Amino acid sequence: xxxxxxxxxxxxxxxxxxxxxxxxxxxxxxxxxxxxxxxxxxxxxxxxxxxxxxxxxxxxxxxxxxxxxxxxxxxxxxxxxxxxxxxxxxxxxxxxxxxxxxxxxxxxxxxxxxxxxxxxxxxxxxxxxxxxxxxxxxxxxxxxxxxxxxxxxxxxxxxxxxxxxxxxxxxxxxxxxxxxxxxxxxxxxxxxxxxxxxxxxxxxxxxxxxxxxxxxxxxxxxxxxxxxxxxxxxxxxxxxxxxxxxxxxxxxxxxxxxxxxxxxxxxxxxxxxxxxxxxxxxxxxxxxxxxxxxxxxxxxxxxxxxxxxxxxxxxxxxxxxxxxxxxxxxxxxxxxxxxxxxxxxxxxxxxxxxxxxxxxxxxxxxxxxxxxxxxxxxxxxxxxxxxxxxxxxxxxxxxxxxxxxxxxxxxxxxxxxxxxxxxxxxxxxxxxxxxxxxxxxxxxxxxxxxxxxxxxxxxxxxxxxxxxxxxxxxxxxxxxxxxxxxxxxxxxxxxxxxxxxxxxxxxxxxxxxxxxxxxxxxxxxxxxxxxxxxxxxxxxxxxxxxxxxxxxxxxxxxxxxxxxxxxxxxxxxxxxxxxxxxxxxxxxxxxxxxxxxxxxxxxxxxxxxxxxxxxxxxxxxxxxxxxxxxxxxxxxxxxxxxxxxxxxxxxxxxxxxxxxxxxxxxxxxxxxxxxxxxxxxxxxxxxxxxxxxxxxxxxxxxxxxxxxxxxxxxxxxxxxxxxxxx
Numbered sequence: 001x002x003x004x005x006x007x008x009x010x011x012x013x014x015x016x017x018x019x020x021x022x023x024x025x026x027x028x029x030x031x032x033x034x035x036x037x038x039x040x041x042x043x044x045x046x047x048x049x050x051x052x053x054x055x056x057x058x059x060x061x062x063x064x065x066x067x068x069x070x071x072x073x074x075x076x077x078x079x080x081x082x083x084x085x086x087x088x089x090x091x092x093x094x095x096x097x098x099x100x101x102x103x104x105x106x107x108x109x110x111x112x113x114x115x116x117x118x119x120x121x122x123x124x125x126x127x128x129x130x131x132x133x134x135x136x137x138x139x140x141x142x143x144x145x146x147x148x149x150x151x152x153x154x155x156x157x158x159x160x161x162x163x164x165x166x167x168x169x170x171x172x173x174x175x176x177x178x179x180x181x182x183x184x185x186x187x188x189x190x191x192x193x194x195x196x197x198x199x200x201x202x203x204x205x206x207x208x209x210x211x212x213x214x215x216x217x218x219x220x221x222x223x224x225x226x227x228x229x230x231x232x233x234x235x236x237x238x239x240x241x242x243x244x245x246x247x248x249x250x251x252x253x254x255x256x257x258x259x260x261x262x263x264x265x266x267x268x269x270x271x272x273x274x275x276x277x278x279x280x281x282x283x284x285x286x287x288x289x290x291x292x293x294x295x296x297x298x299x300x301x302x303x304x305x306x307x308x309x310x311x312x313x314x315x316x317x318x319x320x321x322x323x324x325x326x327x328x329x330x331x332x333x334x335x336x337x338x339x340x341x342x343x344x345x346x347x348x349x350x351x352x353x354x355x356x357x358x359x360x361x362x363x364x365x366x367x368x369x370x371x372x373x374x375x376x377x378x379x380x381x382x383x384x385x386x387x388x389x390x391x392x393x394x395x396x397x398x399x400x401x402x403x404x405x406x407x408x409x410x411x412x413x414x415x416x417x418x419x420x421x422x423x424x425x426x427x428x429x430x431x432x433x434x435x436x437x438x439x440x441x442x443x444x445x446x447x448x449x450x451x452x453x454x455x456x457x458x459x460x461x462x463x464x465x466x467x468x469x470x471x472x473x474x475x476x477x478x479x480x481x482x483x484x485x486x487x488x489x490x491x492x493x494x495x496x497x498x499x500x501x502x503x504x505x506x507x508x509x510x511x512x513x514x515x516x517x518x519x520x521x522x523x524x525x526x527x528x529x530x531x532x533x534x535x536x537x538x539x540x541x542x543x544x545x546x547x548x549x550x551x552x553x554x555x556x557x558x559x560x561x562x563x564x565x566x567x568x569x570x571x572x573x574x575x576x577x578x579x580x581x582x583x584x585x586x587x588x589x590x591x592x593x594x595x596x597x598x599x600x601x602x603x604x605x606x607x608x609x610x611x612x613x614x615x616x617x618x619x620x621x622x623x624x625x626x627x628x629x630x631x632x633x634x635x636x637x638x639x640x641x642x643x644x645x646x647x648x649x650x651x652x653x654x655x656x657x658x659x660x661x662x663x664x665x666x667x668x669x670x671x672x673x674x675x676x677x678x679x680x681x682x683x684x685x686x687x688x689x690x691x692x693x694x695x696x697x698x699x700x701x702x703x704x705x706x707x708x709x710x711x712x713x714x715x716x717x718x719x720x721x722x723x724x725x726x
Contacts, residue, residue: 019110019111019112019179020111020112020113020114020178020179020182020187020188020190021110021111021115021151021176021177021178021179021182021186021187022108022109022110022111022176022177022179023065023080023081023108023109023111023119023149023174023175023176024106024107024108024109024174024175024176024177025063025065025106025107025109025121025123025172025173025174026095026096026105026106026107026155026172026173026174027061027093027095027105027106027107027123027170027171027172028095028096028171028172028173029093029094029095029169029170029171030059030061030092030093030095030125030168030169030170030171031091031092031093031168031169032057032059032091032092032125032140032141032167032168033091033092033167033168033169034052034053034091034167035052035053035055035056035057035090035091036053036140036167037057037127037138037139037140038139038140038141038142038162039139042054042055043055043056043057043058043127043140056090056091057090057091057127057140058087058090058127058128058129059087059088059089059090059091059093059125059126059127059128059140060084060085060086060087060088060125060126060128061084061085061088061123061124061125061126062082062083062084062085062122062123062124062126063081063082063083063084063085063107063121063122063123063124064078064081064082064121064122064123064124065078065079065080065081065082065109065119065120065121065122066078066079066080066119066120066122067079067080067116067118067119067120068116068118068119068120068146069120069146070146072120072122072144072146074122074142074144078122080109080111080119081109081110083107083109085100085102085103085107086100086101086102086103087100087128088100088103106174110179111187114184114186114187114188115149115151115176115185115186115187116186117148117149117150117185117186118146118147118148118149119146119147119149120144120145120146121143121144121145121146121147121174122142122143122144122145123142123143123160123170123172124139124140124141124142124143125139125140125141125142125168125170126138126139126140127139127140140168141160141162141168141170143158143160143170145158149174149175149176150176150185151176151177151178151184151185151186151187152175152176152177153175153177154175155173155174155175156173156174156175157171157172157173158171158172158173158174159171159172181193181203182207183203183205183206183207184206184207189206189207190207191203191204191207191208191209195212197221198219198221199219199220199221200212200214200215200220200221201215201219201220213239214238214239214240215239223236223237223238223239223241224236224239224240225239225240225241225242226240226241226242226251226252228242228252228254229242229252229253230242230248230252230253230254233245233247233248233253233254234248234252234253234254246270246465246466246475247269247270247271248270256268256269256270256272257270257271258271258272258273259271259272259273259283260467261273261283261285262283262284263279263283263284263285264276264278264279264284264285265279265283265284278292278293281309285309286309287309288305288307288309289305290303290305290309290310290311291303291304291305291311296311296313296323297311297313297314297315297323297324298319298323298324298325299315299316299318299319299324299325299327300316300319300324301313301314301315301316301319301323301324302314327350331343331344331350335350335352335362336352336353336354336362336363337352337358337362337363337364338354338355338358338363338364338366339355339358339363340352340353340354340355340358340362340363341353356386357386367386367387368387368388369383369386369387369388370382370383370388374388374390374400375388375390375391375392375400375401376396376400376401376402377392377393377396377401377402378393378401379391379392379393379396379400379401392405406421407419407421407425407426408420408421408426412426412428412438413426413428413429413430413438413439414428414434414436414438414439414440415430415431415434415439415440415442416431417429417430417431417434417438417439431461431462432461432462433445433460433461433462433463434461442459442461443462444459445459445460445462445463445464446458446459446464449464449466449476450476451466451467451468451476451477452472452476452477452478453468453469453471453472453477453478453480454469454472454477455467455468455469455472455476455477470499470500471499471500481500482497483495483497483500483501483502484496484497484502488502488504488514489502489504489505489506489514489515490510490514490515490516491506491507491510491515491516491518492507492515493505493506493507493510493514493515507538508538509521509536509537509538509539510537518535518537519538520535521533521535521536521538521539521540522534522535522540526540526542526552527540527542527543527544527552527553528548528552528553528554529544529545529548529553529554530544530545530548530553531543531544531545531548531552531553549589557589557592558592560589561589561592561593561596
């Protein structure tokens with residue numbers, strides 16, 4: 001049974017949804033005075049044209065509404081609608097006063113399109129013959145009209161008379177109106193007022209959206225926040241409110257929230273605690289100037305700040321105690337009045353034992369009794385020991401009933417609620433976030449709130465916030481803090497995410513939390529023998545003093561130049577294999593190897609000249625030398641004829657110079673095959689004619705080259721020997 005009911009409800013609602021407007025036709029009256037059809041016959045079928053018809057016609061109407069036609073075709077479809085009424089009466093009808101089942105006046109033609117402004121109307125009066133078919137035999141009268149109809153509430157009156165056989169008369173009116181929420185010249189604009197999550201607006205007479213107060217946007221769905229609400233730190237869900245983001249407070253969300261527990265501090269951003277002047281500590285709760293702010297020392301004591309909120313008092317001679325509050329001679333000044341007795345207590349304080357009838361710290365006040373009638377406004381006095389108690393009437397309070405009672409005077413309402421008198425009692429108006437008769441119950445705003453990742457919900461006044469665990473942020477602590485987004489690792493270090501922290505994996509040569517520390521390889525003093533160290537990335541460079549080489553200045557260049565043994569092949573750089581030489585060191589070695597032969601040659605020439613002078617001075621010594629040379633002469637020994645030239649001195653000198661020049665020439669070869677050929681002992685044997693070179697320099701010259709060994713052959717003027725690899 002429910003399904004048909006729902007279907008009927010939907011069908012009843014469907015025209016309202018699809019209809020944008022309607023054409024309304026109101027039939028006012030119809031008269032068929034002769035009671036005849038358009039053919040001239042009577043409605044009962046008789047054809048008597050002289051006398052009135054006996055039986056009245058059973059009149060009904062057919063209304064056809066269609067698009068505008070220049071030439072009206074009564075047989076074409078009724079594009080806008082076709083309605084046939086039930087039988088409304090006889091020959092004379094006053095339609096507005098009729099009450100016929102199934103008929104309503106006006107007749108409505110709804111449409112769901114833009115009204116074109118023009119139309120064709122056909123209104124026909126018919127005689128109902130109770131037959132299923134309709135023909136011209138039963139037509140009483142037909143009215144046709146082409147017209148223009150603008151949308152509006154005004155009715156257009158029409159009247160039609162027929163002077164033919166029927167003598168009929170028809171009066172009607174029509175109008176075009178828009179359905180609810182449709183506007184415009186053709187009912188083409190839809191504007192449905194709403195006040196929900198999708199918009200808050202009404203509609204103008206032209207169908208335009210008009211936002212309600214406090215709302216803005218294309219569809220009036222964006223609320224206007226409280227004027228002055230910080231756009232960055234606050235938002236709103238309804239007009240004239242300002243909901244603060246986490247870390248911001250205040251009516252306009254323009255005040256940062258201090259760190260929890262911050263006492264005497266301010267903030268410039270959320271969770272700061274910047275201490276005010278004179279305060280210190282993590283929570284700014286340590287008074288750094290306690291003496292000035294509190295003046296704790298009494299009785300003329302001098303206060304001295306000791307830091308961290310502490311102090312000491314320097315007391316006058318008559319007082320003692322932390323604050324100089326204890327008098328050493330209290331009772332000596334007789335402070336008790338009205339016969340009171342001074343009694344020092346154990347702490348050095350004085351106390352007055354007052355006589356009956358007096359009270360006060362110094363017995364300065366006379367104690368009243370009921371005999372003195374202390375109770376006012378009709379209060380009843382009741383004795384209580386040595387005193388009394390006043391029982392006050394309704395509306396008065398106080399020790400003597402002198403005060404007019406105010407139920408709100410005692411502050412019964414909690415949490416800054418507003419107290420209002422209500423009869424003989426009071427009523428508390430609670431602030432948002434509190435409830436109860438005295439507003440003593442703080443509404444738990446954390447109910448149903450789940451803070452993620454171990455966050456703790458903090459109940460605020462009319463709100464709540466999540467106190468996130470380290471490493472998480474967000475309204476519900478849903479976002480993990482990625483400290484590596486800021487790229488904290490310098491010098492190419494790799495950032496690794498930790499819980500609320502990060503770790504940098506540094507490249508070789510760097511260290512520190514963010515790889516910003518360049519490791520000083522010179523800190524261990526690797527450069528020896530006076531060399532200076534220069535730090536490099538993941539290494540160092542030594543600038544050696546002259547005469548030293550190698551990565552750490554541990555190689556003696558002089559030893560490399562003179563310490564090579566003869567008679568076997570050695571490769572230049574063997575001693576340097578462990579540590580490479582710099583360009584400066586190579587240049588120094590080359591200079592040494594070039595200068596040493598020149599110095600040796602100069603020494604030889606000097607010795608030769610000295611001996612020549614001695615030879616001329618001591619001919620006898622020369623003769624003995626010649627005899628010795630003759631005795632030692634042999635084919636395998638180079639004759640030492642130095643100074644024995646038979647030519648003159650000049651010729652001898654020239655011959656010696658030529659021999660010396662010949663000895664200076666060295667044979668260099670970097671090719672292994674040619675070197676081995678040059679080392680053949682048979683090729684290195686010299687003739688006896690090279691006696692001038694018997695004293696030539698046989699030292700080896702060492703040169704360091706980049707690309708392999710350099711072979712230096714000994715002087716070809718010397719006895720057979722082998723080339724030395726240096």
